[in-house]
Amino acid sequence: MRLDGVLFFPVTPFDAAGELAEAVLARHVADGVAAGAGGVFTACGTGEFNALDPGEYGRAVTAAVTAAGGRVPVLGGAGGTLPAARAIAREAAARGADGLLLMPPYLVNAPAAGLVRYVRDVAAAAELPVIIYQRGNARFTPEAVAELAQVPNIIGFKDGLGDFDLLQRIILRVREAGHRDFTFFNGLPTAEFTMPAYRGLGVTLYSSAVFAFAPEIAIAFHKALTAGDEVLVRRLLTGFYLPLVELRDLVPGYAVSLVKAGVRLRGLEVGGVRAPLVDPTAEHVERLERIVAAGLEIAGT
Numbered sequence: 262m263r264l265d266g267v268l269f270f271p272v273t274p275f276d277a278a279g280e281l282a283e284a285v286l287a288r289h290v291a292d293g294v295a296a297g298a299g300g301v302f303t304a305c306g307t308g309e310f311n312a313l314d315p316g317e318y319g320r321a322v323t324a325a326v327t328a329a330g331g332r333v334p335v336l337g338g339a340g341g342t343l344p345a346a347r348a349i350a351r352e353a354a355a356r357g358a359d360g361l362l363l364m365p366p367y368l369v370n371a372p373a374a375g376l377v378r379y380v381r382d383v384a385a386a387a388e389l390p391v392i393i394y395q396r397g398n399a400r401f402t403p404e405a406v407a408e409l410a411q412v413p414n415i416i417g418f419k420d421g422l423g424d425f426d427l428l429q430r431i432i433l434r435v436r437e438a439g440h441r442d443f444t445f446f447n448g449l450p451t452a453e454f455t456m457p458a459y460r461g462l463g464v465t466l467y468s469s470a471v472f473a474f475a476p477e478i479a480i481a482f483h484k485a486l487t488a489g490d491e492v493l494v495r496r497l498l499t500g501f502y503l504p505l506v507e508l509r510d511l512v513p514g515y516a517v518s519l520v521k522a523g524v525r526l527r528g529l530e531v532g533g534v535r536a537p538l539v540d541p542t543a544e545h546v547e548r549l550e551r552i553v554a555a556g557l558e559i560a561g562t
């Protein structure tokens with residue numbers, strides 16, 4: 262599997278009764294693929310993996326796989342207790358997913374050796390390409406990642422820590438071990454904001470939650486970044502991404518719930534977030550609306 266372009270992390274829609282709204286998810290995914298997504302990561306952080314039961318998870322993967330129609334790879338989130346993560350991995354494979362994004366283990370802090378075992382065990386159950394997610398309590402060592410990169414179906418590493426010293430060490434160690442095709446990508450919240458720094462380490466791929474509600478802005482940013490249009494990159498960072506990040510940082514969990522509010526603002530009825538996340542206040546939604554309007558203007562749409 263080759264990942265390229267803007268990686269789309271759809272939200273998971275719920276209806277007025279709070280139930281999974283598969284048809285709306287299918288529409289959201291189809292719109293994203295039509296807008297130029299390079300890959301779809303369904304039921305991951307932005308897609309409230311933490312809030313879905315196993316049945317909902319399977320239905321969400323089916324909806325995303327069907328809507329993408331083989332045009333781009335579709336990956337599902339995986340995680341939780343080891344038995345649950347293995348079961349989820351098998352479910353994703355049965356539902357036709359092309360790969361998995363493996364979340365940090367639930368609740369516990371573990372040493373690198375334990376993280377290696379967790380990732381290996383889930384990867385063995387899945388028989389699908391697996392991307393490791395470094396975030397929170399899942400902090401890997403360079404040796405651990407180099408060891409995992411030897412496993413044929415462990416194909417990449419999503420960095421959600423933003424520790425550049427550690428990431429540089431990991432990249433050097435993995436490349437030195439000869440894993441040239443092992444993929445690294447920036448998976449920090451609002452990843453575009455830190456892309457100039459990641460590119461300094463040779464990491465050009467990133468996930469985009471903004472793409473879920475403002476694909477025009479996310480694509481304009483990606484094109485500007487790729488073409489070396491520093492003026493447009495800076496204008497988008499200053500006029501759109503910075504105010505968005507400032508708003509995001511006001512309330513824990515806004516990295517997800519603002520995205521869902523943004524999708525609603527753009528006309529798709531995806532409902533609110535499930536607890537423990539909270540939806541943005543009316544004042545914050547108005548602020549988000551102004552930020553999106555400014556971003557669309559800068560992006561020239």
Ligand SMILES: O=C([O-])C(=O)C[C@H](O)[C@@H](O)C(=O)[O-]
Pocket residue numbers: 270305306307308421447448449450451452453467468469470471516
């Ligand atoms: O698992 C997730 O949903 C993420 O962390 C990816 C997001 O797309 C993140 O990179 C962002 O907010 O741009």
